[in-house]
Amino acid sequence: MGLDVQRLLKEIQDVISELKGVENAKNIVIEALDSGVDPVEVVNAMSKGLEIVGQKYETGEYFLSELIMAGVIAAEITNMLKPHLGRSTEKPVGKVVIGTVRGDLHDIGKNIVIAMLSSAGFSVVDLGIDVSCEKFVEAVEKERPDILAMSCLLTVGMDEMRKVIEELRRVGLRGNVKVMVGGRPITSQFAEKIGTDAYGSNAVEAVRMAKLLVGGGSL
Amino acid sequence: MNRNRKERALKALNIEEPDTVPITEMDIDVPHIETLTGKTFSGQVSLQTAVSADRRMEEIKVEIKTECYRKLKFDVITCDLSAPDGWASVKNPDGTIVDEWGRVLIYDSRCKSWFPYRSVFQTPEDFDRFAFPDPHAPGRTFGLEYMKKIVKDEMAVAAFIRDPFAHAWEMFTPINFVKWMYAKPQLIQKAIEKLTDFNVEIIKQLADIGVDFIISGGDYCEKMGPMVPVKYFREVIFPNLKKQVEVANKRGLKIIKHTDGNVNMLLDDLASIVDGLHSLDPSAGVDIGEVKAKYGDKLVLMGNVSVDSLAKKSRKEVVKETKECIRKASPGGGHFLCSSNSWYTDAKLENCLAMVETGRKYGKYPINI
Numbered sequence: 001m002g003l004d005v006q007r008l009l010k011e012i013q014d015v016i017s018e019l020k021g022v023e024n025a026k027n028i029v030i031e032a033l034d035s036g037v038d039p040v041e042v043v044n045a046m047s048k049g050l051e052i053v054g055q056k057y058e059t060g061e062y063f064l065s066e067l068i069m070a071g072v073i074a075a076e077i078t079n080m081l082k083p084h085l086g087r088s089t090e091k092p093v094g095k096v097v098i099g100t101v102r103g104d105l106h107d108i109g110k111n112i113v114i115a116m117l118s119s120a121g122f123s124v125v126d127l128g129i130d131v132s133c134e135k136f137v138e139a140v141e142k143e144r145p146d147i148l149a150m151s152c153l154l155t156v157g158m159d160e161m162r163k164v165i166e167e168l169r170r171v172g173l174r175g176n177v178k179v180m181v182g183g184r185p186i187t188s189q190f191a192e193k194i195g196t197d198a199y200g201s202n203a204v205e206a207v208r209m210a211k212l213l214v215g216g217g218s219l
Numbered sequence: 220m221n222r223n224r225k226e227r228a229l230k231a232l233n234i235e236e237p238d239t240v241p242i243t244e245m246d247i248d249v250p251h252i253e254t255l256t257g258k259t260f261s262g263q264v265s266l267q268t269a270v271s272a273d274r275r276m277e278e279i280k281v282e283i284k285t286e287c288y289r290k291l292k293f294d295v296i297t298c299d300l301s302a303p304d305g306w307a308s309v310k311n312p313d314g315t316i317v318d319e320w321g322r323v324l325i326y327d328s329r330c331k332s333w334f335p336y337r338s339v340f341q342t343p344e345d346f347d348r349f350a351f352p353d354p355h356a357p358g359r360t361f362g363l364e365y366m367k368k369i370v371k372d373e374m375a376v377a378a379f380i381r382d383p384f385a386h387a388w389e390m391f392t393p394i395n396f397v398k399w400m401y402a403k404p405q406l407i408q409k410a411i412e413k414l415t416d417f418n419v420e421i422i423k424q425l426a427d428i429g430v431d432f433i434i435s436g437g438d439y440c441e442k443m444g445p446m447v448p449v450k451y452f453r454e455v456i457f458p459n460l461k462k463q464v465e466v467a468n469k470r471g472l473k474i475i476k477h478t479d480g481n482v483n484m485l486l487d488d489l490a491s492i493v494d495g496l497h498s499l500d501p502s503a504g505v506d507i508g509e510v511k512a513k514y515g516d517k518l519v520l521m522g523n524v525s526v527d528s529l530a531k532k533s534r535k536e537v538v539k540e541t542k543e544c545i546r547k548a549s550p551g552g553g554h555f556l557c558s559s560n561s562w563y564t565d566a567k568l569e570n571c572l573a574m575v576e577t578g579r580k581y582g583k584y585p586i587n588i
Contacts, residue, residue, distance in 0.1 A: 019401070057443065060443070060444060063443075063444060063445050063446060063448050063449075064393075064441055064443070064444075064446045065397045065400060065446060065448065066448065068394055069398070105336065106334070107336075108393055111394065112393075112394075154563065155526075155527060155531055155565040156565045184502070185502075185527050185531070201442075202442065
């Protein structure tokens with residue numbers, strides 16, 4: 001890899017990890033593509049930048065707004081790369097069906113997780129809020145995702161999560177999909193108790209877990 | 220013995236020890252109010268905003284809430300600002316409504332309440348075109364004035380205002396707020412300043428009608444910590460918070476700042492600005508004992524039995540947690556016992572009542588737990 005390419009990829013990583021803004025990000029990506037940099041390498045540089053932001057968020061150096069802003073920059077870069085990636089062999093890292101469970105209308109946390117998952121290369125199907133057990137199961141059958149992700153802010157959502165997992169078992173779909181949960185009242189103990197495959201205590205952890213789930217790694 | 224519950228609350232507000240720890244809730248969801256009073260409320264409510272200017276319905280809402288708080292023998296009752304006279308929400312074909320602030324609200328039939336869901340602000344220019352609400356529009360204190368009339372001096376009356384940062388965060392939605400905070404920082408700053416100017420005028424009205432103190436609602440923090448960098452708090456948010464507190468204090472009113480989430484990183488700053496803190500969210504890692512030890516001589520503390528405990532734990536566990544809360548926060552006064560947010564529909568009423576009973580039993584001064 002030439003020095004110029006290395007410099008451009010490092011700049012792409014930094015524009016995200018140091019939150020240098022959407023316009024700067026666009027300019028660097030244009031320069032990289034014009035210089036013949038492989039779009040897949042741009043995606044990898046972007047992912048490294050996002051990982052740094054995630055680490056800084058988890059150690060308290062960055063705050064929620066910075067996590068969101070990194071997702072916004074990454075989403076812009078991803079949009080720019082779409083026509084280029086279409087010609088390459090790059091496939092989504094995995095497919096996630098996500099929703100806020102029935103009885104709960106809150107979606108801020110879910111939307112941040114979606115932005116982060118999309119930035120990390122996942123294809124995401126958002127079922128929205130107040131999603132019934134039947135709708136989750138239907139979506140698993142129809143979309144055949146790698147991961148079903150459920151979110152809630154209210155404690156009422158905890159029982160709904162349990163119901164969805166039981167229903168997936170009953171109709172024989174549980175073995176086809178990994179299940180991940182998160183949200184304010186959710187704990188790792190609860191997630192384990194209802195038989196999920198993973199729990200994300202925040203958006204960064206949700207992405208990390210999703211990557212592990214599709215990669216077949218142990219949690 | 221304190222003559223009445225209001226006197227008990229005012230002593231605590233003054234960081235003195237009353238006869239017992241005052242007890243209240245920032246709010247109670249309609250289904251619980253209906254259960255506790257045996258009455259049905261068919262009007263429209265939201266914990267975040269005014270959704271109707273139907274004055275008769277507002278009177279009924281205040282009457283039922285007052286009956287509920289009386290039944291619970293609470294020491295403080297709370298009330299939101301009202302919509303101005305003649306105002307009506309915009310009704311969208313999908314069943315959502317738009318409030319005075321451009322927030323699109325969705326109805327939750329389980330909680331019988333409207334929640335902010337989306338926003339009418341899609342671009343920064345939408346805010347430039349927005350007809351900013353007039354704080355002097357008649358009727359904004361209708362509900363509070365009616366509550367003062369029927370409550371008299373039985374309980375302290377706390378007025379809710381909405382914190383400008385949290386208000387802007389909701390008005391624009393978090394993702395747009397952050398996008399514009401980076402791309403158009405002046406726009407976000409201007410919005411926070413305009414919302415502050417609005418609140419300043421409202422605070423003057425609240426002083427005129429004689430509310431006892433103010434709770435500034437809306438979160439600053441999430442589970443991990445502040446939602447925006449501490450530097451941004453210091454440069455933009457706190458100067459505007461201070462402006463409101465100064466106007467209130469000049470008129471003899473204290474402001475208690477509510478926030479969920481992990482507020483630890485902001486405590487030093489907040490202790491030098493506001494008169495008290497509400498929530499002190501134990502689920503996010505806030506230890507009310509540590510806050511009491513460090514800031515108990517400056518800050519009134521309202522909290523902090525976990526709303527998650529009220530929803531999921533046993534009565535015995537709630538009693539234990541409430542005793543612990545009193546042991547840590549009540550000595551010396553300046554403590555109001557309440558949950559870490561409000562009595563959501565999810566909370567088991569049996570647990571909520573256990574918190575209140577425990578407060579009465581173990582909250583007698585001098586505290587001896």
